[in-house]
Amino acid sequence: MTLIRNMARDMRLGAHLLLIGNQGVGKNKITDRFLHLIQRPRQYMQLHRDTTVESLTMQTTVENGVLRYQDSALVQAVRAGHVLVVDEADKAPLHVIALFKSLLDSGTLLLGDGRRIQPHSAPACDRSIPLHPDFRIIMLANRPGFPFLGNDLFGVLGDLFSVHMVDNPSxxxxxxxxxxxxxxxxxxxxxxxxxxxxxxxxxxxxxxxxxxxxxxxxxxxxxxxx
Structure with missing residues (x-):
C-alpha cells in the first residue's frame, strides 16, 4: 500500500507515473488497483518492437469490408481526460517513445491526419484537439538490459515522470x-x-x-x- 499511496500523492500533484520492475512483479495489477481506488477511467495500449508513431495516434478497423480509421487510446485519453496506461513501454523503439516526451514536454503533438493536440489554453481551431487538464500517463516498463533487452526509459523520460520501482512483495x-x-x-x-x-x-x-x-x-x- 505504500507504493499506491506514493502514486496517489504524485498523481494528485499532477505528475505522470513510470513504474519500473522485472516482468511478473505485478505492475499491471498494482495499476488496476490504484485506478480503482482513485476512481479514474483509463485507456490502455501495449507497445512492442514493431510499434510505429502512426499506430500510437491512429488505429485501423475493418467494418463490413471497409477499412476505417479511429483515434487511438492515446488520442481518446487526451480528449476525455482519462489515464492512459502504456504497457511494455520499454519494448518500443526510442523514436516512438520520443513522441510521449514531445507531448508531455510541450503539450503539442501533430497527428498523421493533420490534426494537432495542443494545450487546453491555446486558441481552438477546427483541426485542434485540446489536451484535457486531467490527462495522465502511467507507463509500465521492465528493467533495462538482459534478459528482456528493453530500453532505458528512465534515461529518456525520467525528467517528465515520477518514477516508482516495483519489486517482489515482502x-x-x-x-x-x-x-x-x-x-x-x-x-x-x-x-x-x-x-x-x-x-x-x-x-x-x-x-x-x-x-x-x-x-x-x-x-x-x-x-x-x-
Missing part, C-alpha cells in the same frame, strides 16, 4: 497472497516454495542466473499445486 505479503491463490495448500508447502524462489532471486543478484524469477511464476506453481 515475505509476509507474498505468503498472504499465495494463500488466496492456493487455499488448499498447507502453509508449510507455501513457505518451502517461497524459500526456493528466494534462493533463485539471490542467484540472480549474484549473477549465477540471468532470468529474474518473479511472483508471477510462484503464483502459477501454487495454483497448479492447489
Amino acid at each position: 515475505r509476509e505479503s507474498e505468503l498472504q497472497m499465495l494463500k488466496k491463490y492456493a487455499p488448499d495448500v498447507e502453509d508449510a508447502t507455501l513457505l518451502k516454495l517461497m524459500a526456493a524462489f528466494t534462493e533463485l532471486r539471490e542467484m540472480v543478484n549474484e549473477g549465477i542466473l540471468h532470468y529474474p524469477y518473479s511472483t508471477r511464476e510462484l503464483v502459477n506453481i501454487v495454483k497448479h499445486v492447489n
Whole structure:
C-alpha cells in the first residue's frame, strides 16, 4: 500500500507515473488497483518492437469490408481526460517513445491526419484537439538490459515522470497472497516454495542466473499445486 499511496500523492500533484520492475512483479495489477481506488477511467495500449508513431495516434478497423480509421487510446485519453496506461513501454523503439516526451514536454503533438493536440489554453481551431487538464500517463516498463533487452526509459523520460520501482512483495505479503491463490495448500508447502524462489532471486543478484524469477511464476506453481 505504500507504493499506491506514493502514486496517489504524485498523481494528485499532477505528475505522470513510470513504474519500473522485472516482468511478473505485478505492475499491471498494482495499476488496476490504484485506478480503482482513485476512481479514474483509463485507456490502455501495449507497445512492442514493431510499434510505429502512426499506430500510437491512429488505429485501423475493418467494418463490413471497409477499412476505417479511429483515434487511438492515446488520442481518446487526451480528449476525455482519462489515464492512459502504456504497457511494455520499454519494448518500443526510442523514436516512438520520443513522441510521449514531445507531448508531455510541450503539450503539442501533430497527428498523421493533420490534426494537432495542443494545450487546453491555446486558441481552438477546427483541426485542434485540446489536451484535457486531467490527462495522465502511467507507463509500465521492465528493467533495462538482459534478459528482456528493453530500453532505458528512465534515461529518456525520467525528467517528465515520477518514477516508482516495483519489486517482489515482502515475505509476509507474498505468503498472504499465495494463500488466496492456493487455499488448499498447507502453509508449510507455501513457505518451502517461497524459500526456493528466494534462493533463485539471490542467484540472480549474484549473477549465477540471468532470468529474474518473479511472483508471477510462484503464483502459477501454487495454483497448479492447489
